[in-house]
Amino acid sequence: MKLFGYFRSSAAYRVRIALNLKGIEAEHAFVHLRKGEQAAPDYDALNPQHLVPTLVDGGTVLTQSMAIIEYLDETRPEPPLLPSDPAGRARVRSVAQAIACDLHPLDNLRVLKYLTGPMGVTEEKRDEWYRHWIAVGLGAVERMLTPAAGTGRFCHGDAPGLADVCLVPQVFNAERFGCDLSAYPTVMRIAATCRELPAFAAAAPERQPDAE
């Protein structure tokens, strides 16, 4: 199995955590997003979206972090990253998607660059944009997690799963931009619990070979 990623990409970070939780040893390849390597012909053939991650499993090329993680969970079921009951699975997916659909896409590199580039927005306004969507997004996630019967040591119960896999990279990203996260105590408590686990710690951006 071969993962194409970038140390700072939240989406690649999610898949690194999932691989570690499953105990899967993957070969790692690095696509330098700031240098534009995602548009190189070789990578374009794998991922026409020019995004990371891409996972190659034998002859199967997989894109989109959440689709990849669901694939890993279906083909390597232990330990599970989704609960077994449909309502629990829906809850975990909804927290994951509140981050992966409604928060992360607004604050990722290509969007921030488009704001200060073609949109002519100042860096100050761009940073205001960043913080706004963090506040909207993590504020909503905090309220999805508490009070909520399903929440335990992790986003759902007492084992890490898909929601935690999405939560930790988003918290990392927000911290890197210097956001005040004190209004999200449950988010931060769960992120801290996750980060103590070797699977999360080893996936951290600063631990990757391509880290700068």
Place this chain on the structure above:
Amino acid sequence: MKLFGYFRSSAAYRVRIALNLKGIEAEHAFVHLRKGEQAAPDYDALNPQHLVPTLVDGGTVLTQSMAIIEYLDETRPEPPLLPSDPAGRARVRSVAQAIACDLHPLDNLRVLKYLTGPMGVTEEKRDEWYRHWIAVGLGAVERMLTPAAGTGRFCHGDAPGLADVCLVPQVFNAERFGCDLSAYPTVMRIAATCRELPAFAAAAPERQPDAE
């Protein structure tokens, strides 16, 4: 089962299609997004993200359109909206997520309002933003769909599924904003095929009781 939606919301539109494909009769409730009804206390208690849709199935409250559709597929398996093989499921989810994670969130109502409001962007620049992410997003989806062995009459094979359920509302949305979609012939061919099906036609925004 009760669906809280808004006629023009792409995410609610997806769930309407899925319910129709499954032949599920749901009660419909309407949350007027432009009037701010998503922040009313009753709705806030169901959906702390203040987004539509929300689906209530007995005592279970479900949010996030893709989590809801996966739940429907798990609890009412016929007809399936995902293929049975993991690689096929990953492919369908990746196309759905290319729309639901990387395209739709950038062009939805709250983001467009934030651009012209706090960000101080002109309406002309906002429309340029809208068209830019349609071109990036549908351009990538077009290339994910063709050439690709999995693509058939629909995004994956010859039956409609999760990817088609996401594709049609995005095409509707782009058409409403007057985007030129001639560069995406496979996308448009599949959208046209879908729209001939009663399940898709009955879910169209203009057919909803709250349409304006």
